[in-house]
Amino acid sequence: MRFLSKLLYFNKHFMDKYVTTIYPKVYVPRLPFKENDPISAIATLAHEYVHLKDRKKMGFLFNFFYLFPQNLVFFSLLGIFNPWWYLCLLCLLPIPSPTRAWLEYRGYRMTLFVYEYYGAMRDHDDFLEWIAEHFVNSSYYWMFPAKSFIKNKLKRDLFLYGSQQKDISEVREIINILGGDNKT
Numbered sequence: 001m002r003f004l005s006k007l008l009y010f011n012k013h014f015m016d017k018y019v020t021t022i023y024p025k026v027y028v029p030r031l032p033f034k035e036n037d038p039i040s041a042i043a044t045l046a047h048e049y050v051h052l053k054d055r056k057k058m059g060f061l062f063n064f065f066y067l068f069p070q071n072l073v074f075f076s077l078l079g080i081f082n083p084w085w086y087l088c089l090l091c092l093l094p095i096p097s098p099t100r101a102w103l104e105y106r107g108y109r110m111t112l113f114v115y116e117y118y119g120a121m122r123d124h125d126d127f128l129e130w131i132a133e134h135f136v137n138s139s140y141y142w143m144f145p146a147k148s149f150i151k152n153k154l155k156r157d158l159f160l161y162g163s164q165q166k167d168i169s170e171v172r173e174i175i176n177i178l179g180g181d182n183k184t
């Protein structure tokens with residue numbers, strides 16, 4: 001993890017704030033995890049559950065999609081055969097990653113759902129703004145610059161549990177787990 005934290009130099013809070021999932025494990029910064037904020041803990045674990053499930057379903061394609069296009073930098077090793085391959089070094093730049101954004105969107109849709117389930121969102125707009133911010137800042141290496149697109153998409157996914165009743169299998173699974181809980 002320390003190595004990963006060096007690699008993720010652009011994310012200063014990697015070790016002390018972020019939860020990292022490397023299939024099949026979830027690493028949390030400390031235990032007990034978010035003792036004073038159980039809803040946030042549930043939301044985080046449910047979000048990571050989506051990643052684990054996607055990874056299980058997609059196999060290494062998940063890793064490829066998640067790291068794309070920065071992972072193409074490895075082709076620069078072929079530069080020893082033909083220097084044109086060194087152009088692949090440009091993939092290290094913070095080029096947006098629609099595939100990482102898609103996978104994270106699936107995770108954050110779950111985050112949104114859990115907060116909604118517990119009625120824990122103080123202000124919808126602030127909450128959507130907070131999620132969308134992760135897509136445009138360094139948290140995930142500037143993966144998706146179109147913040148309003150993310151916000152609008154989240155808006156359409158809002159009230160998943162309420163009026164829309166969209167049938168999303170992982171949300172249904174989490175509802176079944178939380179169902180044993182006393183919903184407030």
Ligand SMILES: [Zn+2]
Pocket residue numbers: 047051104107108
């Ligand atoms: Zn995530």
